[in-house]
Amino acid sequence: MDFISVSQQLAIGMITTIELFLLTLILSLPLGLGVAFCRMSKNGLVRGITKIYISIMRGTPLMLQLLVVYFGPYLIFGITISSSYRFPAALIAFVINYAAYFAEIYRGGIESMEVGQYEAAQVLGFSKTQTFFKIILPQVIKRILPSITNEIITLVKDTSLAYAIAVTEMFTLAKQIAASEATMMPYFVAGVFYYIFNFIVAFGMEKVEEKFGYYTNK
Amino acid sequence: MKLLEINNLRKDFDGLEVIKDISISVEEGQVVAIIGPSGSGKSTLLRCATMLEIADGGEIKYMDDYLVKTDENGKEVYADRETAKRIRSNFGLVFQNFNLFPHFSVIRNITEAPIYIAKQNKSDAKKTAFDLLKKMGLEDKADAYPCQLSGGQQQRVSIARALALNPKILFFDEPTSALDPELTGDILKVIRDLAKEKMTMVIVTHEMNFAKEVADYIVFMDDGVIVEQGKAQDVINNPQSERLQNFLSRVSN
Numbered sequence: 001m002d003f004i005s006v007s008q009q010l011a012i013g014m015i016t017t018i019e020l021f022l023l024t025l026i027l028s029l030p031l032g033l034g035v036a037f038c039r040m041s042k043n044g045l046v047r048g049i050t051k052i053y054i055s056i057m058r059g060t061p062l063m064l065q066l067l068v069v070y071f072g073p074y075l076i077f078g079i080t081i082s083s084s085y086r087f088p089a090a091l092i093a094f095v096i097n098y099a100a101y102f103a104e105i106y107r108g109g110i111e112s113m114e115v116g117q118y119e120a121a122q123v124l125g126f127s128k129t130q131t132f133f134k135i136i137l138p139q140v141i142k143r144i145l146p147s148i149t150n151e152i153i154t155l156v157k158d159t160s161l162a163y164a165i166a167v168t169e170m171f172t173l174a175k176q177i178a179a180s181e182a183t184m185m186p187y188f189v190a191g192v193f194y195y196i197f198n199f200i201v202a203f204g205m206e207k208v209e210e211k212f213g214y215y216t217n218k
Numbered sequence: 219m220k221l222l223e224i225n226n227l228r229k230d231f232d233g234l235e236v237i238k239d240i241s242i243s244v245e246e247g248q249v250v251a252i253i254g255p256s257g258s259g260k261s262t263l264l265r266c267a268t269m270l271e272i273a274d275g276g277e278i279k280y281m282d283d284y285l286v287k288t289d290e291n292g293k294e295v296y297a298d299r300e301t302a303k304r305i306r307s308n309f310g311l312v313f314q315n316f317n318l319f320p321h322f323s324v325i326r327n328i329t330e331a332p333i334y335i336a337k338q339n340k341s342d343a344k345k346t347a348f349d350l351l352k353k354m355g356l357e358d359k360a361d362a363y364p365c366q367l368s369g370g371q372q373q374r375v376s377i378a379r380a381l382a383l384n385p386k387i388l389f390f391d392e393p394t395s396a397l398d399p400e401l402t403g404d405i406l407k408v409i410r411d412l413a414k415e416k417m418t419m420v421i422v423t424h425e426m427n428f429a430k431e432v433a434d435y436i437v438f439m440d441d442g443v444i445v446e447q448g449k450a451q452d453v454i455n456n457p458q459s460e461r462l463q464n465f466l467s468r469v470s471n
């Protein structure tokens with residue numbers, strides 16, 4: 001089994017991994033902002049519930065969350081689950097997990113903003129929404145980019161956990177081939193794939209950070 | 219014409235009374251300096267007048283619009299949204315630490331509110347901004363970012379930002395306090411020029427000589443009340459109360 005043929009066999013899985021990765025990001029980054037708002041809500045109930053949600057997401061293994069999301073509908077409600085639910089289940093689990101982490105990052109960024117920025121905007125007549133999206137959020141994004149990069153790199157590796165519910169992502173396929181052909185090659189290919197994937201992610205994020213580098217605070 | 223009238227204003231923070239029964243009025247074209255020791259409530263007064271703090275008692279009125287007044291039950295009633303918006307367009311505020319938007323260029327700091335709030339067209343707003351920058355001696359800094367400017371330059375940009383909305387009255391809260399001494403002169407000159415153009419201004423300042431020179435009227439606050447007020451020369455040269463005499467002798471040292 002040479003590198004090329006294993007890669008070809010794993011290609012389908014690579015695509016699934018990339019899909020899972022991209023969809024998780026696209027959904028959890030905005031959702032995380034919403035969660036951050038709930039976490040900072042004036043309403044104590046909303047704030048409390050969000051706090052519990054975040055602490056569960058951060059305090060339990062992602063693998064366990066995957067199993068719960070996938071098998072939960074059957075074990076709790078007796079709904080029969082089909083194999084087509086595997087990918088959506090993995091996506092849901094990743095999104096709600098990552099949204100919680102992103103929410104805490106957003107919150108840290110938002111709370112680090114100087115009150116003077118809000119006051120200057122208010123005096124100039126900006127509404128609360130305009131202030132947030134024009135003045136606060138762009139600065140928050142610059143501040144939290146390094147933490148976001150860390151999370152995204154972790155996400156690349158975390159996608160392999162989807163093998164726990166037999167999503168045919170790359171790692172699942174690699175395991176199958178390795179077992180049936182008795183060779184290390186699939187693991188090697190998988191390692192190279194994740195490494196290159198993260199290399200590209202890190203490079204992309206570096207470019208994004210450079211884009212925000214045109215100013216510094218003070 | 220009276221632009222601003224404040225009657226019997228009160229404000230406390232968790233039971234600590236910071237503004238106790240303050241009344242002042244500001245005429246069009248007048249330059250009022252507010253002086254007083256640290257903690258006397260000067261910033262709080264400006265912040266109440268500019269809607270950054272909620273008053274606990276008394277009235278604030280801009281021309282014909284009440285920002286806040288006391289109803290027959292003694293409750294403070296604030297203006298509705300529309301009125302508040304109209305009132306807000308009457309004043310500008312210059313902060314001690316500038317509070318420029320670091321992610322916007324100088325020109326965008328100045329034009330953002332005129333374009334998106336006052337709905338001016340872009341080229342008019344830009345033209346106004348360039349004129350203002352010229353006046354501030356910063357016409358070559360339009361595309362710079364705040365982080366590339368000195369404190370004095372940043373403060374001049376923030377004055378331009380406030381002026382771009384064409385306010386009837388401009389508040390300053392210690393506009394030179396965050397600056398190195400050699401940079402304060404630039405700001406004082408800008409304010410002096412504005413005074414010559416009959417810009418109505420209310421300036422909290424620790425610079426007594428400047429207050430005496432540029433202000434028509436001086437208000438001396440201590441411990442949340444106005445202890446003395448009057449024509450600038452009189453207040454500085456001929457203080458009546460012991461508290462003002464002590465304060466002046468302290469700051470002149």
Ligand SMILES: Nc1ncnc2c1ncn2[C@@H]1O[C@H](COP(=O)(O)OP(=O)(O)OP(=O)(O)O)[C@@H](O)[C@H]1O
Nearest residue numbers: 231232234236254255256257258259260261262263
């Ligand atoms: N948000 C706040 N919460 C609680 N106390 C406050 C708040 N803002 C101001 N104070 C208190 O109110 C008093 C008056 O403060 P203020 O900032 O108005 O004084 P000031 O005259 O502007 O002083 P300075 O010359 O030092 O700027 C101070 O005792 C201050 O500690």
Ligand SMILES: [Mg+2]
Nearest residue numbers: 260261262391
């Ligand atoms: Mg002050």
